[in-house]
Amino acid sequence: MLSQKAKYAMRALLYLARAEPDRPVFISEIADEQSVPKKFLELILLDLKRHGLVHSQRGKKGGYFLAKPPSQIFFGQVIRIIDGPLAQLPCASRTAYRRCDDCQDEKTCEIRKVLLQVRDSTARILDNTSMSDVMTGRAAELVEGAGI
Amino acid sequence: MLSQKAKYAMRALLYLARAEPDRPVFISEIADEQSVPKKFLELILLDLKRHGLVHSQRGKKGGYFLAKPPSQIFFGQVIRIIDGPLAQLPCASRTAYRRCDDCQDEKTCEIRKVLLQVRDSTARILDNTSMSDVMTGRAAELVEGAGI
């Protein structure tokens, strides 16, 4: 399941994507408009900032804004930042591979085999769908056109 | 992430799939061979039994065995029984749809749009890959051949 936190992160990013570019938006504005607890959202945006998805400015005319165009912010990246790897098992991750603690033989593990496929098909979608793709309704075609 | 419990369930089912059909296998045998805590495995197998994936027999010559051929036990079903819906959001599930608590407008929700696609591509794999598919190494071809 996607965490509440990741859902909040996406809502915030989509909200920023719809705002005037480079116009700083208050955390409190996003929180109010998107029904996200403000203090919680602060942590989330800070995290997104550390990972280079948004920039911020302090002080009276401060706020947050996207660090790159919406067409270059992909769902896959957001989810990885907030919730961790897309794969359903550590050993099925390609960006954050880890051996499973109790694995007997990874080479022949049937569970891993299947979950690697799931991971790949998931990543194919999430790493190719950007904020702007879903905003313009282009998501469906893009994914179908990608040969997935 | 797949829960430890679901991993145990799959290991147990694959173990049963490799055993002589209709020969009851002790919980303790599966637990030992697959390094699964026995008491925990009891609960899991009971759950799988209630959902018709395995049968059991009590008493001295008791044990567990598959309720149907390995080719008819699919990963999707196992995961749904143990971990719940495949979808990453309640509103993106097709077998257990629920509205998200804090959803403003489901029709236009961009997050749902993307996660519905992820759910579908995941289900396409997990509902078409059976225990026997991964045992015989047929999984890869099957999935590619399915037009996914």
Next chain:
DNA sequence: GTAATTCTCTATAGATTTAATAGAGATTAC
């Protein structure tokens, strides 16, 4: 330069979920 406003950061707390254990009960084979 000071007050007001905003983001930044660390700490903590409450609720929920996960993973596992305990122990008594029911059934069967011998």
Next chain:
DNA sequence: GTAATCTCTATTAAATCTATAGAGAATTAC
């Protein structure tokens, strides 16, 4: 009737998730 097995309910310990609190740092406006 006894030993072995599955069945069932309850409980617990640890981890994770969802938030909240409050002090600190930067910026703007005056």
